Amino acid sequence: MVAEQEHTPDGHFVVIDGRRWRATDPEIPPEAAARLRRLLMAARRDVGAALRAQDAEAEREARARVHLAKTALGERGTPWWEQSAGERRQRWQDGLDALSQSGD
Template sequence: MAEPEHTPDGHFVIINGRRWRATDPEIPTEPAARLRSLLMTARRDVGAALRAQDAEAERDARGRVQLAKVALGERGTPWWEQTASQRRQRWQDGLDALDHHGRPNE
């Protein structure tokens, strides 16, 4: 898959003429891959919940999409406005929340 076009400052990618916030480039490879995998699982779960007309499952899946997008730096406080420690804390907190999401008594 070809790398999308980036704005000159690297903060955004251009896809089909639309500007989207880029993933934080400072997230290490392994955590970034885990976050993308969790994001894609949550997106698939949104679709499954919509097909099943299960509002509770849809709400849960959309919440996981939000957690992953924030952890990746694509939503929330822009990653370029955060310190290195804030950026690390953001993606670590996101992974922790997603790893524990939906587990009873945690």
């Protein structure tokens, strides 16, 4: 069982080992958030494989997918708490669309 993450009082960040990281947008529907997390983890695995293979092009492509997934989750880019509901929905949907085109 995964322990509940500590959040800052405003809910904008999680605290892991004393370091703040931007929290995932809590308004992303659970199925979409789970799919984005799966795509993020696959991209991170691909970064590692590319590094082991010393394949710079594959590494760049995988890192771009990591960035897309983290942006779609609201962990990068314009903070989700500064976006309208429509902008937030568009952000995660655009991320899912782009990542699906790169092979889901």
